[in-house]
Amino acid sequence: MRKRALPIVNFRLDGPDQTQHSASGREGETLLLLVKHGKAGVTAFAFPGGPAFRLSAYIKNLRDMGLDIETLREPHDCGWHGRYVLHSTVTVLSVMEARRDDAA
Numbered sequence: 001m002r003k004r005a006l007p008i009v010n011f012r013l014d015g016p017d018q019t020q021h022s023a024s025g026r027e028g029e030t031l032l033l034l035v036k037h038g039k040a041g042v043t044a045f046a047f048p049g050g051p052a053f054r055l056s057a058y059i060k061n062l063r064d065m066g067l068d069i070e071t072l073r074e075p076h077d078c079g080w081h082g083r084y085v086l087h088s089t090v091t092v093l094s095v096m097e098a099r100r101d102d103a104a
């Protein structure tokens with residue numbers, strides 16, 4: 001059985017130093033969704049194929065690359081969940097598909 005492909009995203013963090021980075025797998029997917037959704041932000045339920053249960057970990061890894069990502073708390077009946085909003089200006093340079101196959 002073949003798992004879905006996840007992206008490898010090469011991007012430039014715009015600013016004084018114009019640093020280039022690469023985010024792959026779920027971090028790459030998260031970055032693309034943050035860019036796509038803009039000021040509306042992203043929750044774990046925005047991901048195709050089901051919720052990203054480790055979204056806060058992917059956000060932490062992107063922050064470690066220098067991205068400015070705000071966490072908003074949205075209350076609901078059982079507590080709250082995070083909505084993440086990208087504040088950095090990012091230029092996506094390329095998106096490649098990384099295939100993942102089961103080692104059946």
